[in-house]
Amino acid sequence: MLFPTATFAIFFLIVLPLSWLTMPWPHRWRPFMIAASYVFYSWWDWRFVLLLAGCTIWNQMLAVRIWRTTDRARRKGLLFLALAGNLGLLGYFKYYDFFVSSTDNMAAIVGYDLPLSLKAIVLPVGISFFTFMAISYVVDAYRGEFEPTTLEKFAVYLSFFPHLVAGPIVRPSELIPQIEKPRDPRRVDTSRAFYLIATGLFKKVVIANYLASSIVDQVFAAPGQHSSLEILIAVYAYAVQIYADFSGYTDIAIGIALLLGFSFPQNFDSPYAAVSVQDFWRRWHMTLSRWLRDYVYIPLGGNRKGTVLTYRNLMLTMLIGGLWHGAAWTFVVWGGLHGVALAGERWWHGRRAAPARPLAGWPRWRARILTFHFVCFAWIFFRSDSFGSAWDMIEGLFTGWGEPSPLVTSGVLLAIAVGIGSQYLPARLPRVVMARFSRLPVLAQATVLALALMVTSVLGPEGVAPFIYFQF
Amino acid sequence: MADRPLPQLPPLPDEETRTLEQAVPPPDPPRAAPPRRRPRPDGDDGPPRKLASAGHALVVCVLALVIGLVLNAPGAHKNAYNKPAGWQRDVALALTGPLAGVSHALLLDRPRKGVQAAVGRSGIDDIDTDLGLPPTTVATTTPATTVPRATTKKPRAGTPTPKKPAFSPKKKLRIWVAGDSLVITPGYAIVRAAGSSPAMEPVGTVDGRVATGLSRPDVFNWFDEIRRQVKELHPKVVVLAFGGNDDKAYMTGLPDGASVGDFGSWAWRREYGRRVGGVMDTINRAGAFAVWIGLPQTSSQDQTARFDVVNAVAEKQARKRPGRAAYVDTYTMFAGDDGGFAQYLPDGSGRLEKVRADDGVHFERAGGDMIARVVLKELNKVFDLTSWRNKQTA
Numbered sequence: 001m002l003f004p005t006a007t008f009a010i011f012f013l014i015v016l017p018l019s020w021l022t023m024p025w026p027h028r029w030r031p032f033m034i035a036a037s038y039v040f041y042s043w044w045d046w047r048f049v050l051l052l053a054g055c056t057i058w059n060q061m062l063a064v065r066i067w068r069t070t071d072r073a074r075r076k077g078l079l080f081l082a083l084a085g086n087l088g089l090l091g092y093f094k095y096y097d098f099f100v101s102s103t104d105n106m107a108a109i110v111g112y113d114l115p116l117s118l119k120a121i122v123l124p125v126g127i128s129f130f131t132f133m134a135i136s137y138v139v140d141a142y143r144g145e146f147e148p149t150t151l152e153k154f155a156v157y158l159s160f161f162p163h164l165v166a167g168p169i170v171r172p173s174e175l176i177p178q179i180e181k182p183r184d185p186r187r188v189d190t191s192r193a194f195y196l197i198a199t200g201l202f203k204k205v206v207i208a209n210y211l212a213s214s215i216v217d218q219v220f221a222a223p224g225q226h227s228s229l230e231i232l233i234a235v236y237a238y239a240v241q242i243y244a245d246f247s248g249y250t251d252i253a254i255g256i257a258l259l260l261g262f263s264f265p266q267n268f269d270s271p272y273a274a275v276s277v278q279d280f281w282r283r284w285h286m287t288l289s290r291w292l293r294d295y296v297y298i299p300l301g302g303n304r305k306g307t308v309l310t311y312r313n314l315m316l317t318m319l320i321g322g323l324w325h326g327a328a329w330t331f332v333v334w335g336g337l338h339g340v341a342l343a344g345e346r347w348w349h350g351r352r353a354a355p356a357r358p359l360a361g362w363p364r365w366r367a368r369i370l371t372f373h374f375v376c377f378a379w380i381f382f383r384s385d386s387f388g389s390a391w392d393m394i395e396g397l398f399t400g401w402g403e404p405s406p407l408v409t410s411g412v413l414l415a416i417a418v419g420i421g422s423q424y425l426p427a428r429l430p431r432v433v434m435a436r437f438s439r440l441p442v443l444a445q446a447t448v449l450a451l452a453l454m455v456t457s458v459l460g461p462e463g464v465a466p467f468i469y470f471q472f
Numbered sequence: 473m474a475d476r477p478l479p480q481l482p483p484l485p486d487e488e489t490r491t492l493e494q495a496v497p498p499p500d501p502p503r504a505a506p507p508r509r510r511p512r513p514d515g516d517d518g519p520p521r522k523l524a525s526a527g528h529a530l531v532v533c534v535l536a537l538v539i540g541l542v543l544n545a546p547g548a549h550k551n552a553y554n555k556p557a558g559w560q561r562d563v564a565l566a567l568t569g570p571l572a573g574v575s576h577a578l579l580l581d582r583p584r585k586g587v588q589a590a591v592g593r594s595g596i597d598d599i600d601t602d603l604g605l606p607p608t609t610v611a612t613t614t615p616a617t618t619v620p621r622a623t624t625k626k627p628r629a630g631t632p633t634p635k636k637p638a639f640s641p642k643k644k645l646r647i648w649v650a651g652d653s654l655v656i657t658p659g660y661a662i663v664r665a666a667g668s669s670p671a672m673e674p675v676g677t678v679d680g681r682v683a684t685g686l687s688r689p690d691v692f693n694w695f696d697e698i699r700r701q702v703k704e705l706h707p708k709v710v711v712l713a714f715g716g717n718d719d720k721a722y723m724t725g726l727p728d729g730a731s732v733g734d735f736g737s738w739a740w741r742r743e744y745g746r747r748v749g750g751v752m753d754t755i756n757r758a759g760a761f762a763v764w765i766g767l768p769q770t771s772s773q774d775q776t777a778r779f780d781v782v783n784a785v786a787e788k789q790a791r792k793r794p795g796r797a798a799y800v801d802t803y804t805m806f807a808g809d810d811g812g813f814a815q816y817l818p819d820g821s822g823r824l825e826k827v828r829a830d831d832g833v834h835f836e837r838a839g840g841d842m843i844a845r846v847v848l849k850e851l852n853k854v855f856d857l858t859s860w861r862n863k864q865t866a
Contacts, residue, residue: 009537016533020526101816101824108823123830185526192521218677221660225667225674259529385837431518438522446535453540457547458587
């Protein structure tokens with residue numbers, strides 16, 4: 001069930017009143033919300049629900065045991081078991097064929113023919129997100145940072161439909177306390193919710209889909225057939241497309257959660273205004289960044305074990321982050337590039353003894369341009385389906401200047417300008433818009449939203465394209 | 473420009489000293505300077521927002537959807553019309569039909585039409601099911617094509633082989649690719665392969681449209697599109713792939729009261745054959761050769777069985793047009809060792825390559841490349857794409 005569909009609108013119009021009606025009685029609300037979320041998830045494939053339920057029971061069982069056990073070695077063993085279960089689940093569904101084909105190909109290079117068989121495994125939607133949330137639940141219990149809650153509350157936490165399929169990755173300490181206490185039906189931040197839903201829909205349906213169909217898909221599919229200008233603009237367009245697509249989705253998710261009375265953490269903060277790669281990761285997919293920091297980088301030792309190991313830890317964290325996005329070596333290279341850049345910036349800071357400034361000595365505008373272009377360069381590997389195609393893109397950037405560029409239209413340039421320019425708008429502007437909207441009468445609010453819906457519907461291409469991050 | 477302090481956002485992954493072993497989180501590190509960061513949209517700055525009740529949220533949601541539905545009634549009606557046959561479509565049509573009438577009568581469809589006109593998208597709500605095909609099959613008509621008719625019989629010894637139309641870097645073979653979503657990946661592979669040949673030239677973009685086909689001109693009218701594009705692009709070859717969404721009984725664009733019965737019935741095959749043949753003839757009449765990419769087997773046996781029916785119709789129509797159309801069989805091309813569906817296949821060097829997408833239907837890049845090689849081989853049978861090299865050498 002995709003957010004921008006009539007099916008979801010009907011689903012939500014049923015869930016919204018029932019959620020608020022049952023809210024005063026948590027023992028009714030929680031089973032209702034689990035059922036609603038499972039219905040939402042089963043819309044893709046009912047078998048996925050069994051997987052989600054199994055993941056819930058497994059992690060709850062182990063988190064409770066970890067919390068109750070005082071023996072350190074036993075706690076460690078239980079944690080290992082929980083992680084093995086989660087990573088095993090992710091590994092089987094997401095990486096099995098990748099691992100087998102990579103191993104087989106490497107063995108073939110040295111003349112071995114391994115008896116490995118491939119399985120056409122269907123990737124359950126959102127598995128990367130809910131396994132990461134489950135891992136944070138058991139690790140927080142292990143660290144003593146968060147006491148495991150009841151199975152019912154944990155099931156709501158893990159399956160809550162606004163974040164289920166593509167995040168944001170919400171931590172137990174952020175959502176479970178909200179689940180435990182009934183939300184106040186008199187204090188709903190509707191203006192922010194509607195603003196986020198309307199802008200999220202526009203970003204996804206108009207900007208992302210338009211750029212994908214007008215230039216990105218065509219150029220990345222056959223870079224050799226396009227001029228250097230088209231390739232350059234397609235790379236910029238992809239940067240805007242993936243931002244509009246993913247941030248649009250999370251905006252809608254946050255807005256829907258707000259209407260239900262729940263608050264999710266922010267996931268994007270004008271990432272293309274970043275002045276360094278480190279700054280970029282503070283602004284891009286923020287909930288994944290902090291997850292990687294807290295559950296990968298720090299356990300690896302962070303920056304506590306000397307310079308060389310810090311670089312290693314940075315690289316490993318980013319390589320894992322890359323692989324999380326997809327079972328392909330191009331994603332690993334994408335993560336590796338960011339790892340190298342983060343390590344490079346760290347080295348630069350150390351050299352200049354100016355740790356507070358990611359690109360010390362550089363004017364901000366130059367740092368922004370450099371960071372943006374580095375991020376765009378790395379997106380080439382992220383978007384390309386093979387190294388050959390990524391190389392064709394890079395080569396094409398230099399070899400076809402002066403050729404006709406029919407795909408570079410004013411519409412494409414406008415969509416890119418809107419996508420990037422919106423990140424430089426005064427941050428006060430949305431708050432002013434929301435504040436004014438919140439003071440409008442009911443009918444006026446509904447009319448504004450209906451008009452926004454109409455404009456989005458007319459400007460967007462026909463059909464509903466899936467969100468990019470669903471495949472991750 | 474003077475340097476300003478950078479935002480003090482939570483670092484990734486830096487400046488952290490906790491380990492997994494530490495049960496209690498450390499206190500927040502002291503901050504060197506008060507944060508001077510850009511205020512965030514969800515921060516506490518800016519004018520205050522008025523919070524509302526849950527009832528208010530529900531009323532605004534319902535009203536916005538109702539008003540939105542009235543404003544978008546023509547689009548909603550078209551979407552309802554385009555739905556797959558079944559009770560959902562019937563219900564949607566029963567609701568949106570009168571709504572579109574009310575919206576029109578009250579002039580509430582004007583804003584939508586105005587925005588459409590402003591962005592040059594007038595007419596997107598029109599439902600066009602006119603196939604523009606003669607009522608019976610046109611297989612017997614002779615197209616005014618420049619492509620010579622090939623013979624299926626082997627030429628007798630001594631009989632001169634018909635000369636193939638020659639193309640060269642000066643006079644390139646223009647290729648256009650169109651079809652449903654299954655054409656997209658092979659289409660780009662063909663574009664890459666043709667683009668790297670000096671005697672071929674891909675024209676237009678790969679016109680691959682998701683969830684379309686020849687059964688439902690109301691969803692997208694391919695008959696119009698092909699007629700328009702061959703006129704505009706002047707291709708000499710049109711590569712097509714259709715049928716992935718046509719494995720259903722329901723068809724639009726039929727004469728009033730006509731029915732094709734169940735999927736795969738005699739009447740269905742006849743009508744679908746008329747449409748496939750009509751598309752091929754449109755292409756032939758424009759002086760181009762049609763290459764029809766057949767449907768592959770999929771991870772679903774039921775779907776594969778349905779695709780077999782569609783393939784049989786398309787192959788028959790291509791055979792009726794020797795020298796003007798060719799059918800490319802992808803069924804066996806993507807079979808595994810056991811003859812069934814295979815997601816990975818060995819390439820020329822024995823290395824395993826993922827050729828089919830995770831959905832078990834579409835192609836991966838390597839799969840597209842396999843199809844492109846076969847399509848180009850077909851083209852080399854019909855056209856002379858290499859003799860210019862000999863002339864150049866001479």
